[in-house]
Amino acid sequence: MPDPLPSLASTHSWREQLRDAVTDPDELLRALGLRRQDVDCGADAARQFALKAPHSFIRRMRRGDPADPLLRQVLASAQETLPQAGYVDDPVGETGAANPRPGLIHKYRGRVLLIVSGGCAVHCRYCFRRHFPYADNQVGRAQWRDALAAVRADDSIAEVILSGGDPLVATDAQLAALVAEIAAIPHVRRLRVHTRLPVVIPDRVTAGLLEAIQAPRLRTVMVLHSNHANEIDDTVRAAVTALRAAGVEVLNQAVLLAGVNDSVDAQVALNECLFDSGITPYYLHLLDPVRGAAHFDVPRETALALQRAVRARLPGYLVPALVREEPGADAKVVLG
Ligand SMILES: *Cc1c(COP(=O)(O)O)cnc(C)c1O
Ligand code: SF4
Numbered sequence: 653m654p655d656p657l658p659s660l661a662s663t664h665s666w667r668e669q670l671r672d673a674v675t676d677p678d679e680l681l682r683a684l685g686l687r688r689q690d691v692d693c694g695a696d697a698a699r700q701f702a703l704k705a706p707h708s709f710i711r712r713m714r715r716g717d718p719a720d721p722l723l724r725q726v727l728a729s730a731q732e733t734l735p736q737a738g739y740v741d742d743p744v745g746e747t748g749a750a751n752p753r754p755g756l757i758h759k760y761r762g763r764v765l766l767i768v769s770g771g772c773a774v775h776c777r778y779c780f781r782r783h784f785p786y787a788d789n790q791v792g793r794a795q796w797r798d799a800l801a802a803v804r805a806d807d808s809i810a811e812v813i814l815s816g817g818d819p820l821v822a823t824d825a826q827l828a829a830l831v832a833e834i835a836a837i838p839h840v841r842r843l844r845v846h847t848r849l850p851v852v853i854p855d856r857v858t859a860g861l862l863e864a865i866q867a868p869r870l871r872t873v874m875v876l877h878s879n880h881a882n883e884i885d886d887t888v889r890a891a892v893t894a895l896r897a898a899g900v901e902v903l904n905q906a907v908l909l910a911g912v913n914d915s916v917d918a919q920v921a922l923n924e925c926l927f928d929s930g931i932t933p934y935y936l937h938l939l940d941p942v943r944g945a946a947h948f949d950v951p952r953e954t955a956l957a958l959q960r961a962v963r964a965r966l967p968g969y970l971v972p973a974l975v976r977e978e979p980g981a982d983a984k985v986v987l988g
Contacts, residue, residue: 664855665855666849666853666855666856666858669706669707669708669853669855670706670821670853672706672707673704673705673706673707673773673774674703674704674705674706674707675702675704676703677693677695677698677703680703680705680710680723680726680727681693683707683710684713684714684716684717684720684723685715685716686716686718690718691718691723691727692727692729692731693727693728693729693730694728694729694730694731694732694733695728696730696733697728697729697732697733697777697944698728700732700733700944701728701732701775701777701782701944702775703726703727703728703775704726704772704774704775705726705774705775705852706773706774706852706853708852708853708854708855708887709773709774709852709853709883712882712883713882714882719911720882721879721882721911721912721913722880722882724909724911724912725776725777725778725879725880725909725912726775726776726777727777729777729947731946731947732777732944732945732947733944734946736943736944736945736946738941739941739942739943739944739945739946740941740942741783741942741943742783742784743780743940743941743942743977743979744780744940744979745759745979745980746759746781746784747784747785753798753799753802754767754788754798755767755795755796755798755799756798756799756803757815758802760982760983761808761982762808762809762810763809763810763811763812763844764802764803764809764811764812764813765815765846766796766799766812766813766814766815766819766830767786767815767816767817768815768816768821768822768827768830769816769817769818769819769822770784770816770817771816771817771818771821772816772817772818772821772848773818773821773848773849773852773853773856774852776848777944777945777948778907778909778939778942778945779942779945780940780942780977781817782942783942783943786817796830796833800833800834800837803834803837803840804837807839808839809840810839810840810842811840811841811842811843811844812834812840812842812843812844813844813845813846814827814843814844814845814846814847816846816847818847818848818849819846819847820845820847820849820850820856820861821849824858824860824861824863824864825860825864827861827864827865828860828863828864831843831864831865831866831867831870832867834867834870835867835868835870840870841869842870842871842872842873843865843870843871843872843873844872844874845865845872845873845874845875846875846877846905847874847875847876847877848876848878850874850876850888850891850892851876851877851878851883851884851888852883854887854888854890855887855891856891857894857895862894862895862898862900865900866898866899866900871901872899872900872901873900873901873902873903874895874900874901874903875903875904875905875934876892876902876903876904876905876931877904877905877906877907878904878906878922878926879907879909879912879913879922880912880913880918880922881918881921881922881924881925884925884926884931888929889929889930892929892930892931893930896930902930903931903932903933903934904926904931904932904933904934904972905934905935905936905937905972906922906935906936906937906972907937907938907939907948908936908937908938908950908958908974909939909950910947910948910950911948912948914950914954915958916958916961916965919958919962920962920965923962923966923970923971923972924966924970927970932969933971933972934972934973935972935975936959936972936973937975937976937977937984938950938952938955938974938975938976938987940977952987955974956974956987956988959971959974959987959988960988973986974986974987975987
């Protein structure tokens with residue numbers, strides 16, 4: 653099978669890039685020509701939820717800029733460990749009734765979320781699953797068997813969403829085996845993959861992956877996660893081109909983050925850049941109130957005003973729905 657990205661693929665495999673991700677704040681700052689005193693760097697916060705950023709992502713950060721929007725998403729802040737009223741460990745209600753068996757989250761009709769992996773290629777400081785009990789949702793063949801049995805037994809489920817962590821941390825062979833089992837369930841018609849990997853390590857989109865996530869009976873949708881136009885470079889564009897050429901629908905969800913993308917210009921640039929790259933904007937999420945992320949909060953009224961201003965500048969199909977997750981709701985709640 654030929655490599656789909658011969659001219660842009662790096663000499664290190666995606667697994668090597670994943671393994672070599674930077675976890676030491678000082679190494680990250682050195683790579684960017686910054687000193688500790690230039691930035692808000694929280695050593696305690698990084699001990700609670702480790703810093704993690706692969707070199708392929710760091711290369712897209714601006715050197716010498718402590719306010720870089722990509723850096724801000726990954727650098728542990730001292731503000732994370734301050735008391736934050738209203739910010740909790742499970743802001744979207746994923747434990748308990750919605751998590752009836754390990755590895756499966758069933759909140760919305762017709763769609764279930766399968767936790768394929770607890771790992772990620774990057775640690776996003778605002779992540780609503782930063783305190784998720786992955787240890788109780790260990791993924792292995794046995795858990796998948798139970799989760800798939802539940803999907804098989806419920807014919808209202810038309811779509812299986814591979815999630816995590818990041819499901820594409822799993823190998824092509826693991827994914828191929830899982831997708832084959834999903835494709836064998838007659839009432840499942842759509843496979844969705846929620847992943848940030850093709851953005852942070854575009855080399856993850858290998859020929860083996862393209863083969864693994866497809867099955868004759870299934871439509872495959874990939875929902876990427878990118879928050880800023882600077883995240884999308886030629887390597888990401890090449891990965892998306894390969895996905896689309898394989899028949900995969902490619903969408904994006906972003907999170908509205910203070911100091912990262914909370915301006916009209918940043919949102920317009922992101923949505924235009926996504927579309928130019930073959931990615932359709934899908935959702936813009938309000939921040940989930942997860943403990944440690946309060947410094948990213950954009951007040952609801954500000955978000956609504958921003959959304960109105962973006963709508964005034966872009967065609968409707970380039971404006972993602974502004975949504976919020978509410979525990980107990982039967983779908984994401986659309987605002988504005
Ligand atoms: C967001 C989410 C989905 C997918 O919702 P869509 O509106 O279909 O994108 C499904 N299950 C869970 C648990 C979710 O959080
Ligand atoms: S890649 Fe997704 S799941 Fe992983 S830390 Fe970032 S937001 Fe969370």
